[in-house]
Amino acid sequence: MTTTAEHRLTQEEFDRLARGAGGTQAVLSLRAAQLSKHLLLISRLLEHWPGDTAERDAVVRALEAARAADAGAFGEVIGAPLVGAWSSIVNRAVLHGGAGWQDVAHLNGLAVVACAAAGVDADAAVPVRDGVVSIPGVGAATVASTTARLVARAGRLTVAADGTTLDERSEDWSPVRHLTGDAAGRRIRLGLDDLDPFRHGHHAPPATRLPVPELERWQALFEQAWRLLAELLPVRAAELQAGLRTLVPLAQTDERAARSATIRHAFGVFGLTRPPSPAEFAVTLVHEFQHSKLSAMLDLMTLTDPADKRRFFAPWRADPRPIAGLLQGVYAFVGVAETWQALRADARFGPHAQLQFAEARLQVDRGLSAVEESGALTPHGESLAAGLRRATDAMLSEPVPAAVALEAEQRLERTRQRWLAAQAS
Template identity: 55%
Template sequence: MMTTFHRLPADLLGGLAASSGGVASSEALADAQLSKQLLLIADLLRRWPGPAAERDHVVALLEAARRAAPAAAARVLGSPEVGAWIAIVSRALEQGRAERADLLHIGAVAAAACAAAGVDAETEAPVRDGAVALPGIGRLTVGEASSARVTVAAGNLIVDAGHGPIAIGELGNDERWQPLRLLRAGDGGLRAVLALDDVDPYRHGYHAPPAPRLSPAEFLRWQDLFTEAWQLLAEHVPDRAAEVAAGLRALVPLQPDGHSSRSATIRHLYGVFGLTLPPTAADFAVTLVHEYQHAKLSAVLNLVQLSDPADERRYFAPWRTDPRPLAGLLQGVYAFAGVADTWRALRGADGVADAAEQEFADARLHVDRSLATLESSDALTPTGRQFATRLRQFTDGLLAEPVSDAAARRAQRHHDDIHQRWLAANTA
């Protein structure tokens, strides 16, 4: 399985450092993620603990899919669902605790790639909790079995776990079949299509457990709020909307704690994040930008080193109560630069302006002060210093935007209060 060695061009890195980056940067980061995942799949296959014939069959299917339809196969193999599985099974192999079901999931990956590429195939996939999961497609309940035969024929997927073949395309609304549902919004050139993944068995790893299958009514609430959120982004920050649409692939709904909305991005996964349903469309819009900022920077850090990993010092970050390493501070600064920019733009949105004014004042002050900490550090690499310089230029533009005196004073008081509480908790 041939892969490409990636370097991030200086102009794209510069654009990303200026907080956004655009569609070209999102596509470049997705290409790099695909290359990374192909390398990890190849490593997994080299270390395959099962029969060689089993491994060779999977290799042949993956190569056939990539030859027949490179873009379609890449869409599957570079997906966050496949990335999450690779991370989990690779760690399990390193620790000597890989289960056959996790290893055998590569058969489901191969079936999904062949289906996307229009290649006929036959392979084995695991049955977990009575169901077969096909990444990017859905989950089929098949009953008690350890594995199932998955056939791809003329574009159709057929699953047989020993109880007779089940043609997925003929199931319709059969309750055994849980397809991966899509959130859709926008029209014209700024459309968004995101999977709302409540079926994949490897969708965990966030600070909250993934939600079980959403009811039709729950899914509709997500769709309605997403439609409103996307309209806000498309109308008020179209450049950010375009890069989100180009790079974000899926959302994982998380179980709420009953107190506050939450969201998180997993460092090694690009194009997906987990969240509880935000309270408002504006919050949803900002969360899309916030978490995609994290995803972009994590993908950049796969390609370039921005800080010294040996630096063990800890720093104040106004969005966290715990001391943060420099790399964590950089993640926060970068994410909140996007947050500040989005709230800045949403000051022009009906019904949002007053809240957006204060959120903008708060976020830009957090970025300014935390970026100053980064700039004064001696633990940034030369590339990291260049990155910080471009981010400072962007931040200075945010600081030049006028805000009301009342909002500025509240932002300063809020920042000072957080800092004092942090000092009390983290200094002897």
């Protein structure tokens, strides 16, 4: 079924990514590689189809028809971030004998959604989980039946179940809602997906359907965060425009702390609780997309020695990290430090941003030094570390008030002491 390509970053793209940013073209190259990865994972699932092979063959025909009719629309649907989450989760389940028809047949819905996007008519049986039909990337429909079909006709999607037809105008149809931003000539529209059945895996449970007032709070914060990025960090904003597609709201299990996390095989999506401020939202967007970028690079190259089992001090946490995890943290915190550096220009966040920048650049420097000295980097890893060192040294050369620099050093030392105490216990 699949037609994939061999993907390599150009030297210029790699060099730009190695400095911690990357730019639009590098992000688009990573997205293209992810689409091929999704197609390969789907091919593996088709080989282990847990049901009627005629149904499987019909799904393949629908996918091929959608791609032939509109390759761009097909790529947007099948290359979507939560397709990466679903395909990796279910492939792991297949390996352990734990995948059933409902899990694999999520592909049926994806195929019909791709057909609708491409203007191709199609229909397929789709799973019903606890009375809900998932329409991937589009929404969900509540049905009073254990069976249902998703139908695409003239680009319009409907759900047929127990003699009833539902569409986007129905009360029992819940759409995926979006966050939008428009500032400094840059527009962005992100899905805020609180419906997809495969949106979990972020070390905190996904939130259930957000009430409208809560959705409005998210939108207000996002608008302000996007303005900060578009005006103060246009290169980062361009990257996010090119590669970030979806946010998954997480349940707020601790009111004292905001949380965020990126799934290794889901490029362009991450989970988060609602950030406490526009500045924190802006930093979180950059932070987590850094993880997405590095994870996508890891699909194309090996950066660290997989046989290295040592654990290292990560200056942003008290528990020890393997070399691969430490490198992930360094790459993410280069973006964090750069964002706080830029946010110093906004009078609302200036003093706070100054301290956060001073601390984050020290964290990067300490963590990167451990990476450089580890002896566990591949040639590609060494090139990446060299690029990160140039970016880090540039930030270290930026003057900050002496009192701020001292407080940042003291904060880092307190973190190191907590790490040492944890090792001794």
